[in-house]
Amino acid sequence: MSNELLISLILLIPLLVAGAVLALNSIPDVREAATLVGAGALFILCTVLAIRTGSGQEIALESPDIALGLTFAFKLEPLGAMFAMIASGLWILNSLYSIGYMRGSRERNQTRFYVCFGLALFGAMGVAMAGNLFTLFVFYEVLTLSTYPLVAHKGDENARRGARIYLLTLLGTSIGFLLMAVVWTFAIAGNLDFVEGGLLAGKVGPALGSVLLLLFAFGVGKAALMPFHFWLPNAMVAPTPVSALLHAVAVVKAGVFTILKVSVYIFGLDLLSALPGTEIVMWVGCFTIVVASLIALTKDNLKARLAYSTVSQLSYVTVGAMLANTAGASGAALQIAMHAMAKITLFMCAGAIYVATGKTEISQMRGLGRRMPIVFTCFLIASLSIIGVPPLGGSWAKYELMQGAVDADHIYVVYVLIASTLLNVAYLLPIALLGLMPPNADTLEVAGFKRPGGAPFLTVLPLAITATGCFVLFFGVDVISDFISPVFGARP
Amino acid sequence: MLIDVLSLLPESWVRHLPVLVVLGPMLLSPICAAMPKWRIAWALALFGIITSSVFAFALLQDVMAHGRVSYALGGWAPPLGIEFAADMLNAPVLVLVSVIGVLATIFAMPTIVQDINEEKRSLFLSAYLLCFAGLMGVAITGDAFNLFVFLEISSISTYVLVAIGGSRDRRAFTAAYNYLIMGSLGATFYVIGIGFLYAATGTLNMADMASRIPEVADSKTIHAGFAFIVAGLALKAAMFPLHQWLPNAYTYSPSFVTVFLSATATKVAFYALVRLLFSVFSPELEFQQVVFTWVLAPMAAVAAIACSFQAVFQTNIKRMLAYSSVAQVGYMLMGLSLASAAGLSASMFHMINHALMKGALFMAVAGVVMSLGSSQLKDFAGVARKAPWTATALGISALSLVGVPLTAGFLSKVALFQAALMQDWWWAVVVLAISSVLAVLYVGRMLETVFFKTPGPAQLQVKEAPLMLLIPLWVLALGSIYFGLDASFITSLTDGAANVAFSGGQP
Numbered sequence: 001m002s003n004e005l006l007i008s009l010i011l012l013i014p015l016l017v018a019g020a021v022l023a024l025n026s027i028p029d030v031r032e033a034a035t036l037v038g039a040g041a042l043f044i045l046c047t048v049l050a051i052r053t054g055s056g057q058e059i060a061l062e063s064p065d066i067a068l069g070l071t072f073a074f075k076l077e078p079l080g081a082m083f084a085m086i087a088s089g090l091w092i093l094n095s096l097y098s099i100g101y102m103r104g105s106r107e108r109n110q111t112r113f114y115v116c117f118g119l120a121l122f123g124a125m126g127v128a129m130a131g132n133l134f135t136l137f138v139f140y141e142v143l144t145l146s147t148y149p150l151v152a153h154k155g156d157e158n159a160r161r162g163a164r165i166y167l168l169t170l171l172g173t174s175i176g177f178l179l180m181a182v183v184w185t186f187a188i189a190g191n192l193d194f195v196e197g198g199l200l201a202g203k204v205g206p207a208l209g210s211v212l213l214l215l216f217a218f219g220v221g222k223a224a225l226m227p228f229h230f231w232l233p234n235a236m237v238a239p240t241p242v243s244a245l246l247h248a249v250a251v252v253k254a255g256v257f258t259i260l261k262v263s264v265y266i267f268g269l270d271l272l273s274a275l276p277g278t279e280i281v282m283w284v285g286c287f288t289i290v291v292a293s294l295i296a297l298t299k300d301n302l303k304a305r306l307a308y309s310t311v312s313q314l315s316y317v318t319v320g321a322m323l324a325n326t327a328g329a330s331g332a333a334l335q336i337a338m339h340a341m342a343k344i345t346l347f348m349c350a351g352a353i354y355v356a357t358g359k360t361e362i363s364q365m366r367g368l369g370r371r372m373p374i375v376f377t378c379f380l381i382a383s384l385s386i387i388g389v390p391p392l393g394g395s396w397a398k399y400e401l402m403q404g405a406v407d408a409d410h411i412y413v414v415y416v417l418i419a420s421t422l423l424n425v426a427y428l429l430p431i432a433l434l435g436l437m438p439p440n441a442d443t444l445e446v447a448g449f450k451r452p453g454g455a456p457f458l459t460v461l462p463l464a465i466t467a468t469g470c471f472v473l474f475f476g477v478d479v480i481s482d483f484i485s486p487v488f489g490a491r492p
Numbered sequence: 493m494l495i496d497v498l499s500l501l502p503e504s505w506v507r508h509l510p511v512l513v514v515l516g517p518m519l520l521s522p523i524c525a526a527m528p529k530w531r532i533a534w535a536l537a538l539f540g541i542i543t544s545s546v547f548a549f550a551l552l553q554d555v556m557a558h559g560r561v562s563y564a565l566g567g568w569a570p571p572l573g574i575e576f577a578a579d580m581l582n583a584p585v586l587v588l589v590s591v592i593g594v595l596a597t598i599f600a601m602p603t604i605v606q607d608i609n610e611e612k613r614s615l616f617l618s619a620y621l622l623c624f625a626g627l628m629g630v631a632i633t634g635d636a637f638n639l640f641v642f643l644e645i646s647s648i649s650t651y652v653l654v655a656i657g658g659s660r661d662r663r664a665f666t667a668a669y670n671y672l673i674m675g676s677l678g679a680t681f682y683v684i685g686i687g688f689l690y691a692a693t694g695t696l697n698m699a700d701m702a703s704r705i706p707e708v709a710d711s712k713t714i715h716a717g718f719a720f721i722v723a724g725l726a727l728k729a730a731m732f733p734l735h736q737w738l739p740n741a742y743t744y745s746p747s748f749v750t751v752f753l754s755a756t757a758t759k760v761a762f763y764a765l766v767r768l769l770f771s772v773f774s775p776e777l778e779f780q781q782v783v784f785t786w787v788l789a790p791m792a793a794v795a796a797i798a799c800s801f802q803a804v805f806q807t808n809i810k811r812m813l814a815y816s817s818v819a820q821v822g823y824m825l826m827g828l829s830l831a832s833a834a835g836l837s838a839s840m841f842h843m844i845n846h847a848l849m850k851g852a853l854f855m856a857v858a859g860v861v862m863s864l865g866s867s868q869l870k871d872f873a874g875v876a877r878k879a880p881w882t883a884t885a886l887g888i889s890a891l892s893l894v895g896v897p898l899t900a901g902f903l904s905k906v907a908l909f910q911a912a913l914m915q916d917w918w919w920a921v922v923v924l925a926i927s928s929v930l931a932v933l934y935v936g937r938m939l940e941t942v943f944f945k946t947p948g949p950a951q952l953q954v955k956e957a958p959l960m961l962l963i964p965l966w967v968l969a970l971g972s973i974y975f976g977l978d979a980s981f982i983t984s985l986t987d988g989a990a991n992v993a994f995s996g997g998q999p
Contacts (some may be wrong), residue, residue, distance in 0.1 A: 064978075064980075065980060066903070066977060066978045066979055066980060067841075067903050067907070067978075067979035067980055067982070067983045068903065068906065068907055068910065068983065070903075070906070137897060138897035138898060139897075141896055141897045141898075142897070142898065145891070145896065149943075149944075152940075152944045155944055155946065160940060160944050160945070163940075163944070164936065164940060167932075167936055168932060168933065168936060171894070171896075171929075171932045171936075172929045172932055175894070175895065175925060175928045175929055175932065176925045176926070176928070176929045177925075179905075179906070179909070179925070179928075180909070180921055180922075180925055183906055183909040183910055183913060183921070184913060184921075186910060187910060187913040187914065
């Protein structure tokens with residue numbers, strides 16, 4: 001298979017899935033099979049893509065000029081290949097989970113749900129493979145728009161309100177800031193290609209570069225830097241599979257991926273480390289890490305707490321990119337992978353608990369672990385990975401980030417990471433421990449299953465797999481670091 | 493992308509193309525009025541406008557291949573006789589107006605049945621043909637006074653078209669009356685301005701005028717003429733703050749009229765403004781630069797923000813879109829006032845895109861109103877459930893209005909941004925960005941209502957729009973997508989137009 005065909009297929013498959021789901025509306029079993037087959041095929045193709053990228057092949061595809069010298073271009077590099085693999089691989093597990101969840105809680109409009117999921121994956125693949133900033137921007141917006149119906153899925157006033165905030169924040173920041181940054185970059189550099197060593201390197205002074213960097217950092221609303229983070233907690237009105245795949249993996253990771261990609265290929269780490277604006281973005285990132293963790297502590301709703309945890313963890317990536325050195329940036333890249341695996345597990349657990357018992361508040365979950373041991377054990381494992389306890393994947397990302405902070409002589413970042421770790425312990429561990437503790441002394445009764453038989457098998461299997469994945473990532477980290485090292489290798 | 497229409501036409505027709513684009517509809521207009529059966533009148537109108545659009549395409553190809561085409565009306569050679577002249581600046585406008593005209597005429601079939609009393613339909617179509625011919629005339633003529641004549645032909649018939657809405661909603665009468673007063677003021681200003689120019693230059697032919705103006709450019713006469721012309725045409729083009737006639741006219745006229753006017757009338761007036769500013773006057777004139785920088789650009793900025801803001805608070809969906817139109821005219825004026833080739837090209841690009849999306853939006857709204865009977869936003873709750881095709885086309889065009897990637901509106905907005913950045917007009921980029929965010933607000937509110945609100949009993953009675961409405965609607969909506977993926981055709985036209993404006997068509 002030629003590389004061009006490979007790229008086309010990876011873009012095409014999610015669209016085909018969306019089309020097939022729409023056509024198979026009336027036969028739910030076949031409809032779900034279409035999603036699964038598509039997700040499987042996509043993952044295989046993404047793996048092939050990653051292997052070819054790893055072997056140093058040039059994988060690119062470019063359309064003719066569409067207007068004004070802009071083109072749709074796709075060009076693979078290790079970061080994008082990694083993102084594509086994460087998104088497509090977790091799509092398989094999440095589809096299994098969605099089937100269990102959506103049927104288990106008897107959601108309406110399931111066809112629309114799966115169609116939009118396909119479109120969202122189309123957006124994520126486009127973001128991952130984008131070869132220039134224009135293409136990246138276009139698919140970034142595809143991702144925003146295709147996930148809006150998913151957030152508004154329930155259709156009641158609450159869901160519509162959450163979805164409104166979601167759309168307005170993401171579209172507003174991207175049109176207000178990001179688009180401006182993109183066009184400005186275009187005006188300065190004359191093109192929008194991702195260039196090794198940075199497109200803007202040597203073309204902007206410290207002041208202009210800083211302004212551009214701030215426009216990029218706040219324009220990418222999906223990276224959830226404060227004060228543009230509130231869309232994420234509001235997006236939690238969506239059904240849990242959406243929160244799991246999109247708001248722990250595809251959408252938010254597309255955001256920080258964009259930040260990382262812009263840092264490496266538009267600014268270049270050399271230019272970045274010389275800009276005063278970098279420091280500002282780093283402060284905002286550190287502030288977000290700590291404050292979002294503190295807010296998470298106050299939340300009793302499980303999904304809200306996880307959402308704030310995500311806000312905090314996303315800023316790890318932003319901060320890592322802003323450290324502008326090899327260890328920092330590769331720590332940021334590792335964080336994308338590690339956090340994805342752990343956070344999707346946490347959300348799937350939250351969803352499984354909801355389907356089985358209807359509980360959403362942490363205080364009501366006391367003792368539930370006795371009834372749902374697998375779910376709560378997996379929750380514990382994923383929590384530990386986020387905290388950064390070996391032998392779980394998350395520990396490597398944190399280690400690399402701290403290394404990067406020391407290399408860059410930003411000791412306060414190390415303190416922020418330590419503080420964040422302690423806060424992680426404080427807001428994540430009690431959930432699992434509370435669940436595994438004996439039931440409340442007053443009631444002496446564990447909440448019963450709302451759904452006969454507890455969580456459906458299809459909701460438990462995927463989260464068990466991803467929890468195992470957290471271990472695998474710890475031992476397999478060398479493969480990933482070797483894979484992504486060429487990205488930052490240009491620097492001594 | 494074009495089939496070669498030119499070679500299909502007989503040689504003797506090709507020579508007369510400039511006049512043919514106007515002639516058909518104009519001659520058919522009185523015949524339509526006499527038709528006892530309105531369906532025959534409709535067929536005649538459709539026929540007339542289709543021929544017009546074929547000629548317009550042929551003319552465009554002729555201009556693309558051979559450059560400027562000049563036609564002496566009645567055989568009297570310009571500058572004394574009236575000249576019809578086609579170049580890259582107006583040939584695309586002719587194509588745009590006539591293509592929109594064809595689609596609007598198809599759209600007219602189901603909607604006028606509902607909006608207009610049987611005995612008036614033939615007369616209505618006659619007025620419509622006259623209006624169309626007038627707009628084409630404005631676009632094709634090379635004579636400044638003749639432009640006034642065609643402007644009045646189209647305007648007076650427009651007042652009639654708007655007023656016909658009065659049989660269903662009496663507020664259409666006041667809207668039409670208001671429009672009549674304002675429109676006549678605009679036309680009078682324009683003709684006064686032409687009078688001044690004639691006094692100073694002794695000619696009415698635009699090309700001739702352009703060559704004589706530089707010698708006398710510093711006279712008070714020219715300055716006064718310039719001011720009158722800009723004010724008059726700006727009123728017709730609904731430039732802020734001369735736009736007051738527009739929201740009511742769009743809201744209360746029959747849906748067909750709203751669709752047609754929003755996609756053509758202001759666009760043609762905008763073209764006339766461009767023609768006068770760039771190929772009669774010149775952006776190099778000192779007083780014109782002053783007006784660009786201190787009048788047009790600030791007004792454009794205020795329009796883009798204030799009218800978008802007003803759109804956010806409208807409860808009537810047609811009125812909301814009308815305010816959005818005024819804001820979008822602000823975008824076009826912003827590009828124009830950059831006084832650069834890139835700015836003008838971006839302006840024209842946005843003008844074409846805006847015609848596609850606004851035409852489609854008003855069509856889709858009309859499609860829902862047909863079975864709903866109300867154009868209040870709150871009554872649109874969840875209509876997507878019963879009319880998915882209409883609603884989807886509405887959604888696509890609305891996204892193009894916001895400037896979402898993969899739609900044409902995005903590319904023209906990027907073009908405008910880029911043109912402004914080339915001039916270092918940062919504030920203009922900020923203004924357009926704020927306006928776009930406001931567009932997200934009002935468009936988001938509309939889409940949320942249409943797609944996600946729970947429909948009430950009245951909304952469940954909504955039916956899908958008839959096929960005759962869906963076809964033109966989807967042609968426009970798909971156009972917005974197609975040109976969002978590959979706009980090289982439009983940009984080649986608009987670049988050509990900017991080239992004409994700035995270097996007189998020399999490559």
